[in-house]
Structure formats: C-alpha cells, structure tokens
Amino acid sequence: HGDHTIMLENLLHSPISVSLLASIVGLLVLHFLYSTFTSQDNQQEPPGPKPLPLLGNLLQLNLKRVDSSLFNLSKKYGPVFTVYFGPKKVVVLAGYRAVKQALVNQAEEFGDREVSPIFHDLNNGHGIIFSNGNSWQEMRRFALTTLKDFGMGRRISERMIIEECHYLTEDFEQHKASNIMSTFLFGKRFEYTDPDLQRMVERDHEIIYLTGSPSILIYNLLPWLGPFLKNWRDLMKIMKNLNASTRRIISDLKGTLNPETCRCFVDAFLSRKQSLEESEIKDSHYHDDNLLHSVTNLIAAGADTTANTLRWCLLFMAKYPHVQDQVQDELGRVVGNRQVRIEDRKNLPYTDAVIHESQRLANVVPIAVSHKTSKEVNFQGYGIKKGTTVFPLLTSVLYDESEWESPHTFSPSHFLDEEGKFIRRDAFMPFSAGRRVCIGESLARMELFLFFTSLLQRFRFTPPPGVTEDELDLSPLVGFTLAPSPHELCAVRRQ
Numbered sequence: 001h002g003d004h005t006i007m008l009e010n011l012l013h014s015p016i017s018v019s020l021l022a023s024i025v026g027l028l029v030l031h032f033l034y035s036t037f038t039s040q041d042n043q044q045e046p047p048g049p050k051p052l053p054l055l056g057n058l059l060q061l062n063l064k065r066v067d068s069s070l071f072n073l074s075k076k077y078g079p080v081f082t083v084y085f086g087p088k089k090v091v092v093l094a095g096y097r098a099v100k101q102a103l104v105n106q107a108e109e110f111g112d113r114e115v116s117p118i119f120h121d122l123n124n125g126h127g128i129i130f131s132n133g134n135s136w137q138e139m140r141r142f143a144l145t146t147l148k149d150f151g152m153g154r155r156i157s158e159r160m161i162i163e164e165c166h167y168l169t170e171d172f173e174q175h176k177a178s179n180i181m182s183t184f185l186f187g188k189r190f191e192y193t194d195p196d197l198q199r200m201v202e203r204d205h206e207i208i209y210l211t212g213s214p215s216i217l218i219y220n221l222l223p224w225l226g227p228f229l230k231n232w233r234d235l236m237k238i239m240k241n242l243n244a245s246t247r248r249i250i251s252d253l254k255g256t257l258n259p260e261t262c263r264c265f266v267d268a269f270l271s272r273k274q275s276l277e278e279s280e281i282k283d284s285h286y287h288d289d290n291l292l293h294s295v296t297n298l299i300a301a302g303a304d305t306t307a308n309t310l311r312w313c314l315l316f317m318a319k320y321p322h323v324q325d326q327v328q329d330e331l332g333r334v335v336g337n338r339q340v341r342i343e344d345r346k347n348l349p350y351t352d353a354v355i356h357e358s359q360r361l362a363n364v365v366p367i368a369v370s371h372k373t374s375k376e377v378n379f380q381g382y383g384i385k386k387g388t389t390v391f392p393l394l395t396s397v398l399y400d401e402s403e404w405e406s407p408h409t410f411s412p413s414h415f416l417d418e419e420g421k422f423i424r425r426d427a428f429m430p431f432s433a434g435r436r437v438c439i440g441e442s443l444a445r446m447e448l449f450l451f452f453t454s455l456l457q458r459f460r461f462t463p464p465p466g467v468t469e470d471e472l473d474l475s476p477l478v479g480f481t482l483a484p485s486p487h488e489l490c491a492v493r494r495q
C-alpha cells in the first residue's frame with residue numbers, strides 16, 4: 001500500500017506524467033460518452049410488443065385487417081414502433097406527425113421501396129411502383145412528364161374525363177377509370193362491353209385483392225411455400241395473362257408507330273427507346289420489361305383506386321341522404337343542368353368537402369405501399385438500420401385523433417370553416433407524401449370530382465328496396481386496397 005502511494009506521488013510530481021494521466025482519463029471519458037451516445041443511436045430500436053421466436057408478433061396481428069391491428073398497437077407503443085411479421089422486422093410510422101416527418105422531412109432516408117417476394121415475382125424489379133435506384137428514378141420521371149404532356153392535370157384531361165362522363169351516365173358502368181388510364185397509355189378508350197376491357201379490369205381487381213390476402217402475407221415470409229398456395233398459383237396465372245394481353249396491345253401500337261406524332265404513353269416510350277438505340281446507347285432503362293411493367297403499374301395504380309373511391313362516395317351518399325340532399329342542392333344552385341367543369345370546384349365547397357371526406361373515411365390505400373430505409377436513420381431518438389421495412393400507416397393519419405374532430409364518423413365539416421368555405425387539412429394524406437408520393441393525384445382528383453358531380457346531377461342514390469340506410473354495410477373488402485363490400489344500390493334518374 002505504501003509503495004503505491006509513493007508511486008502515485010512520484011507520478012503526480014512529474015509534470016509530464018500528470019498531463020499523460022489527464023489525457024488518458026480524458027480519452028476514457030470521451031470514449032465512454034461516445035460509446036453510450038452511439039450505442040443509443042445504433043441499438044435503441046423503436047419499442048414494440050415482445051416477439052416470439054420465429055412467429056414474431058403474428059399472434060397479435062389480425063392478418064385480415066393488418067392496418068387496424070397496427071393502429072391499435074400504436075395507441076400503446078407510440079408513433080414509431082417495431083413489429084415482427086414472423087422473423088421479419090417492420091418499423092411502423094403512425095399518426096400525421098410521424099408519417100410527415102419521415103416521408104417529407106427525411107424523404108431520402110425513408111424513400112426506398114420495399115419489394116416483397118410477391119411483388120418481385122410480379123415485376124422483377126421493373127416498372128415504377130416496385131423498383132428502386134436509377135431505373136425507378138428514370139421510369140418515374142418519364143411517366144410523370146409523359147402523362148403531363150398528354151394532359152394529366154390539365155384541360156385536355158378535363159375534356160377526356162367529360163367525354164367519359166357522357167358514356168358513364170348513359171350506360172351506368174364502373175369501367176370509367178380504366179378507360180381514362182387506357183386513353184393515356186394506349187390512345188384509345190374501350191366500349192364498356194369490350195371483353196378486353198372487362199378482362200383487364202377483372203385481372204387488376206383480382207391482383208390487388210389477392211396480393212393483400214393473408215396467405216400471400218405468409219408467402220412473403222416463407223417464399224418456398226408459393227407453389228403450395230392457391231392464391232399464389234392464381235396470381236402467377238393472372239399476371240401471365242395480363243402481361244400477354246398488354247404485350248399484344250403494345251405490339252399493335254409498335255406496328256403503327258410514327259415517332260413524329262405520338263398518340264400515347266406507349267408511343268412516347270417506344271420512340272424514346274428507338275432514338276436511344278439509334279444513337280447506339282446500350283443498357284438504357286428504356287427496354288421492353290420496363291415498358292410492360294410501367295404500363296401494368298399505371299393501370300393497377302390508377303384504375304382500381306379511383307373506381308373504388310368513387311364507389312365509396314356513392315355508398316356514403318346512399319347511407320347519408322341528408323348529405324346527398326345538400327350536394328344536389330349546391331349543384332343545382334351553382335351549376336344547374338349543364339356539364340360541370342373543373343373551374344366550378346371553387347364554387348362548390350360543400351361538394352368538394354364531401355369528396356374529401358369520402359376519401360378520408362374510405363382510406364383506400366391503408367398502409368400506402370411499403371417503404372424501406374435507404375441508409376441508417378436516426379428518427380425521434382431511435383436508430384433504424386439501413387434496409388429496414390417501413391410501413392407508413394395512412395389509416396392512422398386519416399383517422400388521427402389529434403388531427404380530426406370526429407375521426408370515425410362521416411363528417412364533411414372536417415373540410416369546411418364556419419362560413420362554409422372549403423378548407424385544406426394537412427392530415428388529408430390518402431396519396432401519401434414525399435419521394436414516393438402518388439404520381440396520379442391530380443388526375444385522380446379531377447376524375448373523382450367530374451364523375452361524382454356528373455352522376456349526382458343525374459341520379460339519386462338509394463339503398464335497394466327493403467333495405468334501410470342503417471343497414472348499408474360500411475365494412476370494407478380488404479385486399480392491398482380497401483374496397484366497399486359487394487352491395488347493391490339504386491340509381492334513380494332525377495327528372
């Protein structure tokens with residue numbers, strides 16, 4: 001003990017040793033601080049229910065209604081939490097603030113797409129929705145500019161939709177949104193009775209429904225199960241047929257292509273491809289697979305979502321006749337019997353609010369489309385590793401209790417001020433946000449407005465005879481999107 005004291009005394013008396021000791025202690029403290037700090041960053045993952053080995057949290061999730069289960073978990077675990085789908089880790093973003101902060105303020109980090117095995121089977125990394133990197137960037141940019149060139153969000157698409165309104169109100173059918181996409185992509189609309197159109201609509205519907213089914217969720221965790229699952233075999237077959245018929249339409253257009261006058265999206269793609277080939281640019285992203293999958297992606301993303309939303313709007317009208325009265329009063333007062341135009345929207349605040357409220361409550365794409373982190377992220381004090389699957393839970397934004405006055409009831413007043421003027425709401429996010437935000441928002445909003453108003457001018461929507469408004473069932477048919485359950489409505493011609 002005495003020797004130690006002497007050594008320490010000697011050390012402290014030597015100026016060099018003192019500074020050496022101080023440096024060592026300083027370094028140790030720094031190291032300690034650094035490691036606790038970074039270990040928090042690296043290791044403290046978002047909280048969540050305790051997972052079981054292999055099963056993860058599957059027993060706590062209702063696979064028939066994943067979005068609602070996750071919304072319930074968010075009430076316990078907060079706006080960012082971890083759940084395990086079997087062995088697969090998923091970080092869920094819940095509520096307007098968290099979803100906006102991630103997708104908009106940290107857009108780059110949260111902007112990659114998670115491509116689950118089923119969507120890999122269906123797209124092979126091509127197209128727009130389920131691709132990443134340079135190919136995605138090029139295809140998304142090309143689709144946006146080309147659709148705009150052909151009139152998306154502008155007067156030309158207004159004319160196109162109005163023309164479709166005439167067919168729609170003559171022959172009450174639900175293929176109008178597919179025809180709008182078809183006009184953009186292939187330069188032509190189909191007769192509603194055309195078997196090609198009917199098959200295209202049916203196939204899309206099936207794909208969207210089946211990809212959200214519980215057995216495909218399980219397939220995504222255990223892909224070797226595929227051939228044993230009926231839904232997987234069905235999906236492969238439907239996709240094969242859809243691809244074959246899309247290839248046929250593309251090859252017909254190729255036969256009559258004139259790069260000087262492009263008729264449609266496919267023409268624009270083919271002539272870009274041709275000019276790149278002529279300048280001997282090899283390995284560009286403009287190849288047949290990207291064309292095929294961009295086209296099928298645009299139809300899948302653009303037709304079913306819009307048609308479903310319109311069906312929800314009509315169902316809400318039949319269920320809430322006093323709301324329908326007010327829409328029809330307003331339309332009668334402001335527009336009368338003439339064709340509604342986009343510029344009328346600003347004078348139709350109640351009708352506009354009803355369409356927004358229908359989109360909010362219908363919540364057609366409840367978990368958006370899964371994202372993936374592109375790098376390690378620090379988010380709200382938690383560390384999330386690169387490549388982690390992220391669910392932006394749109395259900396929890398559209399039903400956020402701290403944003404909406406009565407989140408679970410149909411109430412157009414969410415979008416109206418005291419004087420009855422239309423107001424925008426930040427938490428209205430059915431098209432998601434950020435780097436991957438829906439590219440068809442302006443087109444979809446135009447279609448919804450023009451189709452909805454044209455129908456309500458001419459028809460009164462009611463439950464079928466013998467069914468009361470209360471009995472109309474609002475529980476959705478759950479797939480990748482939420483559609484109304486099969487139901488009947490009467491469309492009674494007004495005057």
Ligand code: HEM
Nearest residue numbers: 128129301302305306365368369431432436438439440444
């Ligand atoms: C009411 C109708 C629609 C709704 C509710 C809707 C909603 C959405 C949502 C939630 C996403 C996912 C965004 C994300 O990953 O965070 C999305 C993506 C997409 N939508 Fe829409 N959409 C609609 C109509 C359309 C239309 C008409 C088109 C075509 C012009 C379209 C094309 C796309 C494409 C290509 C993507 C993928 C974007 C990407 O991954 O970069 N959508 N949409």
